[in-house]
Amino acid sequence: MTMQCDVVVIGAGMVGLALALGLRRCGLSVQVVEQMPSPDLLAADHRVSALNLASERVLRHLGVWEPIAEKQRYQQMSIWEQDSSSRLSFSAAELCLPALGYIVPNQAVMKAMYLALQDSGVVMRYGCKSARIHAHDEGVEIEFSQETLRASWLISAEGAHSRVRADFNFPTLEWDYGQSAVVATIATDLPHQACARQVFLTSGPLALLPLTEPHLCSIVWSVPSAQAHTLLALDEEAFSHRLSAATGMELGLCRLVSPRQSFALRARYARDLLRARCLLVGDAAHTIHPLAGQGVNLGLMDAAAVIEAVEQQVQQGNWNGCLDFLAPTLRWRKTEAMQMLAAMEGIKQLFAYRGPFRLVRRIGIDALQHAPIIKRQLALLATGNCGELPLMARGS
Numbered sequence: 001m002t003m004q005c006d007v008v009v010i011g012a013g014m015v016g017l018a019l020a021l022g023l024r025r026c027g028l029s030v031q032v033v034e035q036m037p038s039p040d041l042l043a044a045d046h047r048v049s050a051l052n053l054a055s056e057r058v059l060r061h062l063g064v065w066e067p068i069a070e071k072q073r074y075q076q077m078s079i080w081e082q083d084s085s086s087r088l089s090f091s092a093a094e095l096c097l098p099a100l101g102y103i104v105p106n107q108a109v110m111k112a113m114y115l116a117l118q119d120s121g122v123v124m125r126y127g128c129k130s131a132r133i134h135a136h137d138e139g140v141e142i143e144f145s146q147e148t149l150r151a152s153w154l155i156s157a158e159g160a161h162s163r164v165r166a167d168f169n170f171p172t173l174e175w176d177y178g179q180s181a182v183v184a185t186i187a188t189d190l191p192h193q194a195c196a197r198q199v200f201l202t203s204g205p206l207a208l209l210p211l212t213e214p215h216l217c218s219i220v221w222s223v224p225s226a227q228a229h230t231l232l233a234l235d236e237e238a239f240s241h242r243l244s245a246a247t248g249m250e251l252g253l254c255r256l257v258s259p260r261q262s263f264a265l266r267a268r269y270a271r272d273l274l275r276a277r278c279l280l281v282g283d284a285a286h287t288i289h290p291l292a293g294q295g296v297n298l299g300l301m302d303a304a305a306v307i308e309a310v311e312q313q314v315q316q317g318n319w320n321g322c323l324d325f326l327a328p329t330l331r332w333r334k335t336e337a338m339q340m341l342a343a344m345e346g347i348k349q350l351f352a353y354r355g356p357f358r359l360v361r362r363i364g365i366d367a368l369q370h371a372p373i374i375k376r377q378l379a380l381l382a383t384g385n386c387g388e389l390p391l392m393a394r395g396s
């Protein structure tokens, strides 16, 4: 049996679902293919995302912001280096904003998107993996075990290990960060007070992200991969002690309250985003270190930019399935991704230096803390309120 639609999105992560919602609203017929058997399995992922204000606006525009349960706004950010009194702090009040951003469980975002897609006309195929994909000048054919799906184009939102990226030989730059991120939920003696914290340890950054309950935080602890294995092997008590010490008891004693998960960290950057009617977006196009919590924010901006470009084609009556009109949008998205990768590498290297440079770094952090103009620019960067943004991500 052969079925037909305008666009097939492979991957029902946050970026794929955002695209499906937006493209459907443009009037395209959309099918989503996800290898996981059911959206309920999302609950097993304990990751949260720090969503910036630009992402909030995109999700509002797509009608899924309000229904997201468990959003915790953070009104302060505090960054420091282990064994140092120098600290960089930002507050929403300084910027006259209600929040600097939000900490949201990934599964809560996807659930809200999934529910919004229920009556949208988008066909959701869970537990489905294509056997083969043929792409040619007129469109793509995706073969499943029982049927074939024909579409004008295919979007790979398959995440870091995109099969489409590999199968269609998208030229990709990759390097290993040599680190893994250990993720878990912890309870703390002291309340987090809506502050997102990050301490740079000699082994790598450790983030404490506030959750809706005042004594609960999600941690993202990036350490050399061998050390991640050790952290995962520790019993709960030993892990909690190690964590409390690593945070300098910033929030008092920490206690592990969820299973631990570990994610190997690797940088990736696809030099092309479109080949033979196959488009890469989100982590399929670029993966970055989670130290500044920007990966999905970048992916949602990709989604918004593509949606807007398609919307314009449709409104002008120019939509014919041909994707040449995407070229400027994709150039822009590639530049944004490259700049973000470079920024992450810069921050990572900056905090990796030891020896006398540490003193210079501490003086630099103190100087930044007392330089309101530069600090304001950094805060705007963190909130996503700067640079070129898709229309739906811009503030009023």
Ligand SMILES: Cc1cc2nc3c(=O)[nH]c(=O)nc-3n(C[C@H](O)[C@H](O)[C@H](O)COP(=O)(O)OP(=O)(O)OC[C@H]3O[C@@H](n4cnc5c(N)ncnc54)[C@H](O)[C@@H]3O)c2cc1C
Binding pocket: 010, 011, 012, 013, 014, 015, 016, 033, 034, 035, 036, 047, 048, 049, 050, 051, 128, 129, 130, 157, 158, 159, 160, 161, 162, 163, 181, 183, 220, 263, 281, 282, 283, 284, 290, 292, 293, 294, 295, 296, 297, 298, 299
């Ligand atoms: C530890 C950690 C912490 C992070 N914290 C933050 C943060 O605070 N803020 C932030 O902005 N970003 C953060 N990120 C990055 C963020 O998680 C990713 O950028 C984001 O999840 C990417 O979304 P995506 O939809 O592109 O891909 P994914 O979330 O990886 O989704 C891909 C989907 O595609 C499916 N799939 C894959 N291959 C196939 C196939 N062949 N067929 C069918 N389905 C397929 C997968 O099952 C999956 O559901 C973090 C990342 C890590 C590792």
